[in-house]
Amino acid sequence: MRFNPAFLGACLIGAAAFIAAPEFYSAAAAQDGQAAEEKEKYTLDESIFDIEEGQSADYYVKAEEKLRAEMNKFIAATPNVDDRVGVFGKANAALEKIWRGTFNAEDASDEARAKAASPIVSTLAEEGKTEELVELYKRFKDSESNALKTVAARAASGIGVSIAAAAKDADALADSLKSWEEKENDVFSQAAVAATAVTAFGGELADQGKGDELEALVNRFKDSEDKAVQNALKNLEGKIRFAKLVGNEMVVEGLYLDKTEIDWKSYRGKVVLVDFWATWCPPCLAEIPNVQKLYEKYHDAGFEVLGYSVDRDLEALEKFEEERKLPWKTASRKLSTDAEKDYVNLSDYYGVESIPTMILVGKDGKVISTEARGAELKRLLEEQFPDVK
Secondary structure, rough: OOOHHHHOOOEEEOOOOOOOOHHHHHHHHHHHHHHHHHHHOHHHHHHHHOOOOOOOHHHHHHHHHHHHHHHHHHHOOOOOOOHHHHHHHHHHHHHHHHHHHHHHOOOOOOHHHHHHHHHHHHHHOOOOOHHHHHHHHHOOOOOOOHHHHHHHHHHHHHHHHHHHHHHOOOOHHHHHHHHHHOHHHHHHHHHHHHHHHHHHHHHHHOOOOOOOEEEEEEHHOOOOOOOOHHHHHHHHHHHHHHHOEEEEOOOOOOEEOOOOOHHHHHHHHEEEEEEEOOOHHHHHHHHHHHHHHHHHHHHHHHHEEEEEEEOOOHHHHHHHHHOOOOEEEEEHHHHHHHOOOOOOHHHHOOOOOEEOOOEEEEEOOOOEOOOOOOHHHHHHHHHOOOOOO
């Protein structure tokens, strides 16, 4: 398996560190009106990719500032996403050199070193460099600096991801953990690496929709005495439900933003898009125009949308709803979980950790797709409403 250890540093229910992250696309979107003019007069300064080793922390701070500023100009002047790919690769490689330079700089503050360590650990974990992660853990686990202690914690989590990435199944994962525990007992006893490994492995299975293998993983570790492992297994129960959603009915309950109760039965007979989203999530907001367009086309034929906001800031959500005037109703996770009535926390119940997560439910109440985004949503609705042209 190939793991993306985003949760080690990272829309999660969080933000990616790399330069192709939503923050850069947002900057580009704000400048799209000038793109054609900028493209004609703009030439990329490729010196931003030349990062020297063994420099001061201040050198790397300025190098990153220059890199990001130049990349924002490049994005604004390059509207074709395909034309950006190669440059993004160079930018990511330069960023990695900056982070490693900062981490190793003798004059770097503990806080700067800890910040730089996060993406470094993610890379080591994805590449399966467990030994290097163990050395990082040992180097900082007894540090008097709280910032550097976080480096040890991240390294321990990275060890778990690395072990999970090398395992083929639940039994192999258990054997690898046992072997490593015997070799590096101190790491496992203090850092709960097993819990991270179980979480990472389970998350990958969930992403692949392998519900049966997820259940096998839970059963393999259900007798663990490690509380962290037990908590990880509890979280995986939601992912099992999510992995088995297609073809089955979905539980939907809670309160709308206006504090009225969701009547899920009233949606029966309609094709419903259940959208897990938030106002602070750029990819979520990017999906809204597409959904609105499809809503206008298919609503009269029986298409409905139910937004499930994971926003904690209700004022921000209310302001967004007031300004955008979305034609469908939005439910609030915060209102639902804070209510006197015991509603299911749908994010936890289905193990939804990244947004947008968009689930299409058929007229019979059974889930059609758990990946109903963008062009795929359009295709699915065309299938559901063949008479609408």
